[in-house]
């Protein structure tokens with residue numbers, strides 16, 4: 177087996193792959209790929225998946241969980257449409273490419289984005305601190321983990337405004353206080369399941385309260401909430417496998433358990449980056465991501481040798497994003513610490 181350090185879609189537990197494969201051939205006598213989304217069997221899966229999200233993240237009462245489509249990329253637009261209030265202005269913290277895209281989509285929804293802080297001046301290598309949030313905005317939006325640059329918020333921005341977060345690449349990796357948020361959204365394909373579904377956790381009190389009239393039907397979260405996430409055909413297979421993965425997570429220590437493992441994995445890899453003179457991290461130390469570890473060689477002439485070492489060791493997906501260069505090890509929930517050990521060994525052999 178290869179060691180998959182890819183940024184997404186990414187590794188899931190082997191047991192989940194096996195159960196998913198079995199259900200492609202036999203899900204109560206049909207394939208999970210052919211089953212009607214309105215059948216009692218699948219409705220039960222959808223309900224269980226929504227419940228398991230609540231269990232895994234301790235979602236308090238007063239929130240609705242939805243599995244929609246379009247990825248986080250559509251989430252940028254959905255967030256702005258649904259959260260728009262009387263100002264039709266929103267505060268955005270710009271910490272990388274995904275935040276930049278969210279800002280662009282706010283405009284497309286008719287919401288004026290106010291960039292209250294940005295780390296673009298240093299190629300998004302840090303998280304801006306101590307932001308001031310203006311009074312005349314409807315909500316605050318940020319990206320909790322910057323998948324491309326390898327930075328992560330270690331705190332929830334303090335604000336009395338409704339808070340919206342794109343958690344695509346760190347949801348389920350550590351405990352979060354959902355009660356601080358009005359809307360959380362995340363593409364499934366990082367820590368939840370296969371590509372296809374997009375998770376929304378929305379505070380009920382915001383549903384139907386947008387100041388934007390004529391929100392396109394599919395983009396209106398109130399529509400999906402009323403239909404229990406079954407307004408149209410949901411991404412059946414992605415929801416099914418996400419539920420398998422949630423059950424696996426809950427049976428193995430839940431989010432607090434996986435957080436401990438994630439911290440140990442990240443600590444082992446960052447320790448080697450800091451110890452080994454052949455490597456250096458690319459982000460501010462205090463803002464280092466637990467999920468996407470970015471680093472580079474201190475001497476580029478060693479690239480060929482290092483690439484051969486990790487390739488030969490069976491690692492894949494380590495190439496850094498084109499906007500950062502170097503390497504990026506995405507170490508999501510399902511990546512075992514033994515894969516980190518393989519990578520560290522390759523680094524030591526250079």
Ligand SMILES: *Cc1c(COP(=O)(O)O)cnc(C)c1O
Pocket residue numbers: 184246247248249250274319321322323342343344345363364366
């Ligand atoms: C992967 C990712 C996205 C893009 O998600 P899609 O589902 O491909 O639209 C957006 N935001 C973050 C933080 C991501 O990691």
